[in-house]
Amino acid sequence: xxxxxxxxxxxxxxxxxxxxxxxxxxxxxxxxxxxxxxxxxxxxxxxxxxxxxxxxxxxxxxxxxxxxxxxxxxxxxxxxxxxxxxxxxxxxxxxxxxxxxxxxxxxxxxxxxxxxxxxxxxxxxxxxxxxxxxxxxxxxxxxxxxxxxxxxxxxxxxxxxxxxxxxxxxxxxxxxxxxxxxxxxxxxxxxxxxxxxxxxxxxxxxxxxxxxxxxxxxxxxxxxxxxxxxxxxxxxxxxxxxxxxxxxxxxxxxxxxxxxxxxxxxxxxxxxxxxxxxxxxxxxxxxxxxxxxxxxxxxxxxxxxxxxxxxxxxxxxxxxxxx
Numbered sequence: 001x002x003x004x005x006x007x008x009x010x011x012x013x014x015x016x017x018x019x020x021x022x023x024x025x026x027x028x029x030x031x032x033x034x035x036x037x038x039x040x041x042x043x044x045x046x047x048x049x050x051x052x053x054x055x056x057x058x059x060x061x062x063x064x065x066x067x068x069x070x071x072x073x074x075x076x077x078x079x080x081x082x083x084x085x086x087x088x089x090x091x092x093x094x095x096x097x098x099x100x101x102x103x104x105x106x107x108x109x110x111x112x113x114x115x116x117x118x119x120x121x122x123x124x125x126x127x128x129x130x131x132x133x134x135x136x137x138x139x140x141x142x143x144x145x146x147x148x149x150x151x152x153x154x155x156x157x158x159x160x161x162x163x164x165x166x167x168x169x170x171x172x173x174x175x176x177x178x179x180x181x182x183x184x185x186x187x188x189x190x191x192x193x194x195x196x197x198x199x200x201x202x203x204x205x206x207x208x209x210x211x212x213x214x215x216x217x218x219x220x221x222x223x224x225x226x227x228x229x230x231x232x233x234x235x236x237x238x239x240x241x242x243x244x245x246x247x248x249x250x251x252x253x254x255x256x257x258x259x260x261x262x263x264x265x266x267x268x269x270x271x272x273x274x275x276x277x278x279x280x281x282x283x284x285x286x287x288x289x290x291x292x293x294x295x296x297x298x299x300x301x302x303x304x305x306x307x308x309x310x311x312x313x314x315x316x317x318x319x320x321x322x323x
Contacts, residue, residue: 010049026312115230115232115256116230119255119256125140148200149199151176153203174186175187199227213239223252227253232290240261247280258285
């Protein structure tokens with residue numbers, strides 16, 4: 001029986017023992033993250049263990065003649081061409097429905113709140129001013145959250161954490177989700193009401209066909225003037241061309257984004273939102289660091305390595321033996 005070959009392109013500095021469960025059951029190659037190397041090498045491998053850093057598109061999939069499984073230690077799969085992978089019979093393992101594990105990860109919800117505070121108190125601009133030698137206190141007058149309306153779009157795992165932060169900051173909290181929920185101190189509302197009544201909108205929904213560009217020009221028109229938007233979900237949920245118009249007009253007073261649509265651009269400075277943020281203080285963008293804490297990274301990669309190991313033992317080896 002030929003050796004089962006697995007390629008890992010993940011940094012395991014925070015979880016140095018994560019790959020031990022794969023050794024002995026597969027020929028494991030651990031290489032630095034590189035799209036060019038992946039294109040060159042992927043044809044040799046049965047399994048690939050990688051993260052969102054590299055877009056797994058048709059060009060890579062066409063070269064992956066032996067590939068049977070991809071393991072991604074992330075909840076999102078928008079870096080994968082899921083339709084083509086399904087068509088080619090390639091299994092995708094992710095953390096999307098690993099609720100018992102994910103309930104321990106608060107990192108992304110905490111990041112969303114950090115972005116909100118940075119927006120309402122103008123922290124990056126104030127810090128930049130001090131670093132430049134200025135002490136212009138009233139130039140960076142912000143707003144308090146107490147008494148404002150927090151609208152949480154998607155009251156799932158992360159949304160439920162976020163509504164509790166809002167309550168702790170004495171906000172009126174409303175939530176919109178297709179599934180029924182009952183949370184003391186949180187009013188369930190429809191999408192229209194959330195748009196109309198929120199002073200802050202925090203987005204916590206999955207990117208699907210029906211949610212792509214859900215926050216459209218029409219949605220912006222129905223929001224309060226001066227609304228603040230926080231998005232730690234996926235960039236494609238927002239129509240970015242309309243979003244830029246809303247930022248420029250003041251309809252959106254400020255926004256904190258941990259995600260943008262087009263994170264895999266070779267030159268990220270060419271992205272319209274990044275270009276805007278270079279010249280305006282009312283848009284804060286971080287490089288998809290919501291889940292990038294020591295606890296979340298180590299936990300996710302350890303868990304997914306074991307999940308891939310189990311898959312190989314239960315599926316791969318038997319397939320090769322039967323062949």
